[in-house]
Amino acid sequence: MLTYDLTETSLPLYDALYSAVKADILSGRLAPGEKLPSKRALAQHLRLSVATVQNAYAQLLAEGYLYSEEKRGYFVSTIGESLPAPMQKTQGKGSTDLEPAPRPVWFADLVSNSISAEDFPFTVWSRTMRRVILEKEKQLLLPLEFNGTPELRRAIADHLARFRGLSVDPAQIIVGAGTEYLYTLVIQLLGRECRYAVEDPGYAKIRRVYAASGVSFCTVPLDEQGLSVQALEESGAQCVHISPSHHYPTGIVMPVGRRRELLRWASQAPERYIIDDDYDSEFRFSGRPIPTMMSIDENDRVIYMNTFSKTIAPSIRISYMVLPAPLMERFKRAFSFYACTVSGFEQYTLAAFMAEGHFERHLSRMKNRYRTKRDAILAAIRESGLSDLATVYEPNAGLHFLLHLHTDTDDETIKKNAAERGIRISALMDYLADVSHTDFGLPCRHTFVINYSGVEADKFPEIFRRLAESCGGESPLTSRG
Amino acid sequence: MLTYDLTETSLPLYDALYSAVKADILSGRLAPGEKLPSKRALAQHLRLSVATVQNAYAQLLAEGYLYSEEKRGYFVSTIGESLPAPMQKTQGKGSTDLEPAPRPVWFADLVSNSISAEDFPFTVWSRTMRRVILEKEKQLLLPLEFNGTPELRRAIADHLARFRGLSVDPAQIIVGAGTEYLYTLVIQLLGRECRYAVEDPGYAKIRRVYAASGVSFCTVPLDEQGLSVQALEESGAQCVHISPSHHYPTGIVMPVGRRRELLRWASQAPERYIIDDDYDSEFRFSGRPIPTMMSIDENDRVIYMNTFSKTIAPSIRISYMVLPAPLMERFKRAFSFYACTVSGFEQYTLAAFMAEGHFERHLSRMKNRYRTKRDAILAAIRESGLSDLATVYEPNAGLHFLLHLHTDTDDETIKKNAAERGIRISALMDYLADVSHTDFGLPCRHTFVINYSGVEADKFPEIFRRLAESCGGESPLTSRG
Numbered sequence: 001m002l003t004y005d006l007t008e009t010s011l012p013l014y015d016a017l018y019s020a021v022k023a024d025i026l027s028g029r030l031a032p033g034e035k036l037p038s039k040r041a042l043a044q045h046l047r048l049s050v051a052t053v054q055n056a057y058a059q060l061l062a063e064g065y066l067y068s069e070e071k072r073g074y075f076v077s078t079i080g081e082s083l084p085a086p087m088q089k090t091q092g093k094g095s096t097d098l099e100p101a102p103r104p105v106w107f108a109d110l111v112s113n114s115i116s117a118e119d120f121p122f123t124v125w126s127r128t129m130r131r132v133i134l135e136k137e138k139q140l141l142l143p144l145e146f147n148g149t150p151e152l153r154r155a156i157a158d159h160l161a162r163f164r165g166l167s168v169d170p171a172q173i174i175v176g177a178g179t180e181y182l183y184t185l186v187i188q189l190l191g192r193e194c195r196y197a198v199e200d201p202g203y204a205k206i207r208r209v210y211a212a213s214g215v216s217f218c219t220v221p222l223d224e225q226g227l228s229v230q231a232l233e234e235s236g237a238q239c240v241h242i243s244p245s246h247h248y249p250t251g252i253v254m255p256v257g258r259r260r261e262l263l264r265w266a267s268q269a270p271e272r273y274i275i276d277d278d279y280d281s282e283f284r285f286s287g288r289p290i291p292t293m294m295s296i297d298e299n300d301r302v303i304y305m306n307t308f309s310k311t312i313a314p315s316i317r318i319s320y321m322v323l324p325a326p327l328m329e330r331f332k333r334a335f336s337f338y339a340c341t342v343s344g345f346e347q348y349t350l351a352a353f354m355a356e357g358h359f360e361r362h363l364s365r366m367k368n369r370y371r372t373k374r375d376a377i378l379a380a381i382r383e384s385g386l387s388d389l390a391t392v393y394e395p396n397a398g399l400h401f402l403l404h405l406h407t408d409t410d411d412e413t414i415k416k417n418a419a420e421r422g423i424r425i426s427a428l429m430d431y432l433a434d435v436s437h438t439d440f441g442l443p444c445r446h447t448f449v450i451n452y453s454g455v456e457a458d459k460f461p462e463i464f465r466r467l468a469e470s471c472g473g474e475s476p477l478t479s480r481g
Numbered sequence: 482m483l484t485y486d487l488t489e490t491s492l493p494l495y496d497a498l499y500s501a502v503k504a505d506i507l508s509g510r511l512a513p514g515e516k517l518p519s520k521r522a523l524a525q526h527l528r529l530s531v532a533t534v535q536n537a538y539a540q541l542l543a544e545g546y547l548y549s550e551e552k553r554g555y556f557v558s559t560i561g562e563s564l565p566a567p568m569q570k571t572q573g574k575g576s577t578d579l580e581p582a583p584r585p586v587w588f589a590d591l592v593s594n595s596i597s598a599e600d601f602p603f604t605v606w607s608r609t610m611r612r613v614i615l616e617k618e619k620q621l622l623l624p625l626e627f628n629g630t631p632e633l634r635r636a637i638a639d640h641l642a643r644f645r646g647l648s649v650d651p652a653q654i655i656v657g658a659g660t661e662y663l664y665t666l667v668i669q670l671l672g673r674e675c676r677y678a679v680e681d682p683g684y685a686k687i688r689r690v691y692a693a694s695g696v697s698f699c700t701v702p703l704d705e706q707g708l709s710v711q712a713l714e715e716s717g718a719q720c721v722h723i724s725p726s727h728h729y730p731t732g733i734v735m736p737v738g739r740r741r742e743l744l745r746w747a748s749q750a751p752e753r754y755i756i757d758d759d760y761d762s763e764f765r766f767s768g769r770p771i772p773t774m775m776s777i778d779e780n781d782r783v784i785y786m787n788t789f790s791k792t793i794a795p796s797i798r799i800s801y802m803v804l805p806a807p808l809m810e811r812f813k814r815a816f817s818f819y820a821c822t823v824s825g826f827e828q829y830t831l832a833a834f835m836a837e838g839h840f841e842r843h844l845s846r847m848k849n850r851y852r853t854k855r856d857a858i859l860a861a862i863r864e865s866g867l868s869d870l871a872t873v874y875e876p877n878a879g880l881h882f883l884l885h886l887h888t889d890t891d892d893e894t895i896k897k898n899a900a901e902r903g904i905r906i907s908a909l910m911d912y913l914a915d916v917s918h919t920d921f922g923l924p925c926r927h928t929f930v931i932n933y934s935g936v937e938a939d940k941f942p943e944i945f946r947r948l949a950e951s952c953g954g955e956s957p958l959t960s961r962g
Contacts, residue, residue: 015769059768062877064706064736079738080745115622126614129826133607141596143795177658177798177822184665192695208818214673214695225545255545257560264561287540288496314624315825317658337689341658343827344796345610396543 001037001045002030013048014055021056025065025076032078036066107422108463113310113399114454119366120313124358125349132348140344146336148175148320149347155354156320162360164281166295166304168322174331177317177341179277179307183209183241185338186303186321189331190239190273197237199227201431201440203248206241206277221437222247226254229261239273240265245281245290249431249449250442251394251401253290263293266301273327278306282363284397285371300324308350310399311363318342318350370399370453377452380460385468393442399453402428405446409472414448417470423463425449482518482526483511494529495536502537506546506557513559517547588903589944594791594880595935600847601794605839606830613829621825627817629656629801630828636835637801643841645762647776647785649803655812658798658822660758660788664690664722666819667784667802670812671720671754678718680708682912682921684729687722687758702918703728707735710742720754721746726762726771730912730930731923732875732882734771744774747782754808759787763844765878766852781805789831791880792844799823799831851880851934858933861941866949874923880934883909886927890953895929898951904944906930 002021009016024030037045039053046053057074060066066074133140139149147153153170160166176182183206187194192215198206200219210217218235221228227242240262244254254262266272276293284290294302307319323331340347353359374395381390386405393402405414411427418425428447429435438444448467455463483502490497505511518526520534527534538555541547547555614621620630628634634651641647657663664687668675673696679687681700691698699716702709708723721743725735735743747753757774765771775783788800804812821828834840855876862871867886874883886895892908899906909928910916919925936944 018769055768062734062768063771064734064738064740067736077736077738079736080741112624114624120618120622122614122618126611129610129614130607133603133610137601137603140796141601141794143593143595177662178820180819181658181662181822188693188695205818212669212816212819214669253543253545255548255558255560257545257558259545260561287536287543288499290544309820313622313825315621317820317822317824335693337686338661338693339659339790339798341662341798341822343798343824344794345827346824 002042004046006046006048014052014059017046017048017052017056018059021060022063022065025060025079030076032076034076035072036074036076038073104424106424107466108455108459109424110448110450110452110455110463111424111426112454113451114314115366119369121358121362125353128352128356128358129345129349132345132352136344136348140348142344144340144342144344144347146332146338146340147171147173148340148342149344149351151351151355152347153320155351155359159354159359160304160322163363164278164289164292164295166292166322168294168304169325172322172325172328173320174323174328175318175320175340175342175347177319178309179279179305179319180205180209181341182305182319182321183275184213185331185335186239186275187213187215188335189323189327190271194239194271195235195237197227197232197235197240199242199247200433200437201249201428202243202433204431204433207433219433219437221434222250222252222440224252224441225258226252227258227262229258229265232262232265238269238271239275241275241277242293243277243279244293245276245278246284246398248279248398249400249402249426249428250440251398252440253397256296259293259296263297263299263301266297267299273301273303275303275305278304280310280398281306282311283367283370283399285367285374286396294322294324297324300326303327311359311366312350316346316350318346373452373455373457374401376457377450377460380464384461384464386464389468389471391443393447400449400451402442403448403450404443405448405467405471407446407471409446409470411446411448413472414446414467414470417472418467421466421470423466423470425467483523485527487527487529495533495540498527498529498533498537499540502541503544503546506541506560511557513557515557516553517555517557519554585905587905588947589936589940590905591929591931591933591936591944592905592907593935594932595795596847600850602839602843606834609833609837609839610826610830613826613833617825617829621829623825625821625823625825625828627813627819627821628652628654629821629823630825630832632832632836633828634801636832636840640835640840641785641803644844645759645770645773645776647773647803649775649785650806653803653806653809654801655804655809656799656801656821656823656828658800659790660760660786660800661686661690662822663786663800663802664756665694666812666816667720667756668694668696669816670804670808671752675720675752676716676718678708678713678716678721680723680728681914681918682730682909683724683914685912685914688914700914700918702915703731703733703921705733705922706739707733708739708743710739710746713743713746719750719752720756722756722758723774724758724760725774726757726759727765727879729760729879730881730883730907730909731921732877732879733921734878737777740774740777744778744780744782747778748780754782754784756784756786759785761791761879762787763792764848764851764880766848766855767877775803775805778805781807784808792840792847793831797827797831799827854933854936854938855882857938858931858941861945865942865945867945870949870952872924874928881930881932883923884929884931885924886929886948886952888927888952890927890951892927892929894953895927895948895951898953899948902947902951904947904951906948 004020006016039050043050043053064077067077068074153173156173157168157170196210196217197220200221220231220235266274274293281289294304304322308316389406391404395401426449428444485501487497520531524531524534548558549555634654637654638649638651677691677698678701681702701712701716747755762770775785785803789797870887872885876882907930909925
């Protein structure tokens with residue numbers, strides 16, 4: 001009869017018995033096919049209650065260590081030979097390399113786009129969320145519509161009509177957890193045979209998403225007006241991914257003539273599309289927003305995308321795209337089985353935040369704040385040792401501009417020197433996939449991208465003092481005539 | 482000189498002037514290359530302020546309708562021939578087909594998995610969220626780590642250790658917006674050449690995700706112990722996607738012998754993996770939870786996945802996966818550029834909800850509630866006209882079981898009859914991709930899947946009265962001996 005000493009265990013008794021029998025089965029001490037004692041007999045033998053043995057046997061049965069035959073009792077299952085020894089056990093060398101490297105602390109990070117805490121309307125957001133929880137109880141628990149809650153899509157459509165002059169049906173909108181996720185939906189929607197073109201220079205992330213998704217893509221150079229349509233034509237791409245309202249990082253605004261050329265390109269063959277990635281059009285400091293490609297498209301060839309990560313907070317993962325009606329029908333047929341990726345709580349909160357005018361007020365507050373910041377940073381450049389050494393390009397929109405330095409020091413050295421001085425900065429060349437794609441009317445070397453939205457304004461003078469130092473020599477001022 | 486009557490407009494004057502000039506450029510009345518009057522001259526002519534004309538010109542310049550030459554003034558841009566006429570304008574036929582069909586109202590929906598409102602701890606969730614907003618201000622605005630906040634990953638690791646006996650490093654965890662999204666990450670991680678095997682019968686959605694992602698996949702039949710390893714071997718797949726703790730919809734719990742066979746299969750060739758999709762292991766009503774595949778894997782071949790959509794609410798889009806250390810290193814190298822898809826707010830809230838024991842209490846409350854519901858539904862079946870006509874399979878776990886009806890009426894007729902009586906129900910056969918895959922020891926025809934979690938218990942007697950009716954004849958009771 002099976003004998004175990006279960007007096008020393010800290011486990012519940014049924015659990016201790018279960019573990020003991022399991023160990024014997026795994027070690028082979030209990031052989032496949034062997035009959036186990038009846039519950040009553042084992043309980044008597046081990047001075048346990050029948051219920052305890054019953055529970056242990058039930059668990060062993062559920063996990064497949066035992067099998068039962070009616071009226072005959074419990075038997076040991078065949079669980080097969082022992083498992084192969086671990087091959088090259090990587091866990092052994094310690095999982096410390098899995099830990100994310102500690103985030104370096106910069107005096108100023110001019111690469112990341114972040115926003116400062118005082119810019120987020122915590123109180124209103126929190127109050128709205130609380131009200132949503134009270135009012136939406138039932139809805140909060142229902143599965144979501146694949147393309148987002150009707151409330152949020154309606155609020156987005158209203159916003160687009162008022163701020164972008166774009167009139168869309170809320171049914172054309174798909175809400176998703178970030179634009180990168182939406183790119184992967186578009187890839188599925190247009191089919192894996194579709195070849196993509198991206199702007200060069202441009203966001204490296206966009207290239208990486210296409211590469212990671214395993215579709216064919218190419219980089220297309222810019223000229224002074226933005227993406228070259230001739231180069232696009234030659235690339236053989238069917239879908240082009242652009243940011244015509246404010247190209248990153250050059251800041252080029254695509255003029256209407258080039259937009260129309262692109263729309264003509266799209267309409268010249270079936271299944272050609274334009275993705276208008278409108279990532280920061282909210283922050284244009286003068287005049288009206290630049291109209292979207294979608295608003296002048298008459299052939300259903302433009303997919304419009306935008307995100308709330310830039311306007312509300314980077315940790316808010318809510319983006320959306322507007323599909324032309326025929327693509328939306330196709331999406332509904334083939335991909336509406338995907339659950340919406342944004343939680344109901346946040347969709348309802350954002351919808352109320354927008355419908356009650358908070359988003360609009362927040363945007364206009366942010367725009368003022370960023371304009372002030374932009375003015376402060378330009379003033380800091382003028383007043384710094386860099387004033388004679390630097391040219392600023394495209395400071396009228398968005399949360400970044402280009403700073404060209406009249407220096408002989410190469411970009412890598414300047415970045416390295418800056419990093420040693422606590423300044424994280426990227427060069428325009430860093431955004432080029434093909435180093436021959438430089439004919440877009442801006443100096444490519446010695447030009448740096450200044451993302452200033454997350455940097456405290458009182459640091460600006462010191463930043464440019466350190467950047468001037470980073471240009472090398474004893475002091476960059478020595479190069480003055 | 483350009484002449485416009487701007488007295489009738491409701492727009493700001495600069496806007497009205499901008500629109501008027503733009504219209505003339507688009508219509509060709511103002512030809513490419515034509516010089517515009519100076520700002521001062523036009524202002525005088527139209528009795529506007531110079532600033533108004535300046536603003537209108539600036540906007541036309543920004544959008545590319547005009548260009549300027551230093552000291553010479555403003556000229557009309559070449560915007561190209563007019564755009565092609567719309568091709569087959571789908572918007573024309575009205576976008577009503579885009580609107581989601583109205584959700585049908587069922588007396589009882591036995592297909593969807595939902596939870597009832599009283600089950601969600603609104604007060605605690607809301608309080609936790611409010612506190613998170615107060616305490617985490619700064620962190621809430623920082624970009625998130627690609628794999629989720631350290632707090633949430635730590636809470637998940639603790640939960641896995643306590644409830645699943647699975648010891649993992651929080652650095653092995655990736656948090657994402659739903660398991661479907663995580664499947665697409667795995668597809669990228671294992672490479673597009675990897676061939677997948679899914680269980681048949683099984684969740685149709687899993688097949689659809691693999692199909693939509695364009696990877697090669699096959700369906701593998703089950704036997705009484707779950708997925709057939711021989712069939713898997715013959716399929717040529719490298720990665721198999723299973724739910725060994727509780728197969729959907731059969732409810733089969735894979736015995737340990739079969740698990741070990743699968744682990745051996747995985748270890749017999751490089752780059753073979755098992756996805757353990759542990760979608761509802763929290764709701765096992767008797768005994769301990771079934772151990773995960775990962776906890777008995779010694780070769781880093783198991784990817785563990787789970788979701789909070791079943792345990793908290795379907796509208797909460799938070800899932801996670803645990804990667805073996807070598808895969809996590811690969812993920813970090815190649816895919817950590819992807820932003821995490823779950824908002825910071827919800828990650829911090831869920832982390833606090835778990836760390837403070839609310840999740841544990843919520844689970845145990847839910848388990849009791851579902852057990853009571855399960856008992857009530859089984860009692861309702863026993864007391865119904867169906868008692869002699871029905872056999873129940875696998876009611877010990879999860880939020881569904883199988884109901885086999887001894888009837889000659891075919892499944893489609895029963896479903897249709899039930900639908901006419903307000904009961905939405907699915908048949909086991911609906912989950913089969915290949916109708917020959919029926920040798921898993923359960924009757925396949927006339928067997929229905931009963932998802933009961935979202936149905937009010939007082940409806941159960943009426944549901945089975947209507948289901949009995951749906952089996953056809955005047956009343957199914959006539960078939961009684």
